[in-house]
Amino acid sequence: MAVLAGSPSTDSATPGDDSTSIVPVKPVFVREDGKMTDSDTNGNNGFLIIGDNSSKPQQVPIVQTTPNKPRENQDLNYRMQVTARLLDILSNQSEIKHPLCEECADFVIDQMDQRLGAIEEECNIYKEFEEALKTKGDDYNVQKEMEELEEQLKQLEVEEKELLEETDEIDRQEKQVETELGKQKEQLKEIDEEEGRYWNEYNNLKRQFFAAEDELQSVSNQLRYTSGQLDRLKRTNVFNCTFHIWHSGHFGTINGFRLGRLPTVPVEWSEINAAWGQCALLLSCLAKKVNLTFERYRLVPYGNYSFLECLDDKSKQLPLYASGGFRFMWNSKFDSAMVAFLDCLQQFKEEVEKGDSNFRLPYRMEKGKIEDPKTGTAYSIKIQFNSEEQWTKGLKYMLTNLKWVLAWVASNQLSSTTQ
Secondary structure, X not given: OOEEEOOOOOXXXXXXXXXXXXXXXXXXXXXXXXXXXXXXXXXXOEEEEEOOOOXXXXXXXXXXXXXXXXXXXXXXXXXXXXXXXXXXXHHHHOOOOOOOOHHHHHHHHXXXXXXXXXXXXXXXXXXXXXXXXXXXXXXXXXXXXXXXHHHHHHHHHHHHHHHHHHHHHHHHHHHHHHHHHHHHHHHHHHHHHHHHXXXXXXXXXXXXXXXXXXXXXXXXXXXXXXXXXXXXXXXXXXXXXXXXXXXXXXXXXXXXXXXXXXXXXXOOHHHHHHHHHHHHHHHHHHHHHOOOOOXXXXXXXXXXXXXXXXXXXXXXXXXXXXXXXXXXXXXXXXXXXXXXXXXXXHHHHHHHHHHOOOOOOOXXXXXXXXXXXXXXXXXXXXXXXXXXXXXXXXXXXXXXXXXXXXXXXXXXXXXXXXX
């Protein structure tokens, strides 16, 4: 005996709707052994009645089918019973006295026709199979097919067992892979952390490198500038910059101070004394540069009051300054000091000539006089019993010789520094 039951549909009812609708569903048949199937052998269909929210969906009542009745009578009875039951249910739950609208009825009829066609086709297949069995008779060896099927079943069981074993092995390998994957993830995490530390250290080192490179560039620039300054200073004539010897008309000058007097240009004695102080300082520095110690005299640069000290009698000082006065009342110590200065310049010349035979001064000096080699005229360095013009010219020639000595010392200093 088969039992027909309907299954509810969740798409056809709306919550809160008071009306009742009939939803066509796929019929489900429950057999006597408890199993469910989509259809019985007679092709019957089921319906589900959906009411309001207060009541549960009602199912079509159980209809028993008898396989011994003819198919046409069975279908007709079933349809009449379902239709009558549906009319009763709908009449009790709705004011409308008909169960379905025209569209729903057409849809239900189409579904039932399709299901009926499928079941009839299945029945035809079964009938053909039954006729084939009858035509074969004893020649058809069912036992043999059963043995073959059992053999195939055994093979399939063996294959299933092997596949299960392979599945277990694959599961075991999967667990190992998962364990290894976990270890690899831990290692990857450690590597990522180490990479982060590496990049931080790299960035710090890069920053330090850039800072060191900037500092190196700065030091290189300073070194280049300092080297340029050093080269410029090496090429600079320090003595010439410190003691600038030149001329101004008939006067020789040192650092702008005129040395000498003329009747038309009465130079102040303070300027003359300052010029002699510069000359004494220059000659003293040049002597120290060449490690020369003067004989008979020692130069004492003292600005406007410079003097020479006699080595034979240290208490005797020869002043290189004067305050003026009448020529017949002139202090002879000033003339002696100028003669002693010229003697020191002569000693310096002789010392230079010992090391450099090519060194020559433009004017020859001897015993307080300076001789012009072009004219052969000798000019006294003394002012007493001498004209101011000749005294001024003699002082100009003396400054010229002093400038030559200065140039020689400066050139030798430059050559020694470059070496």
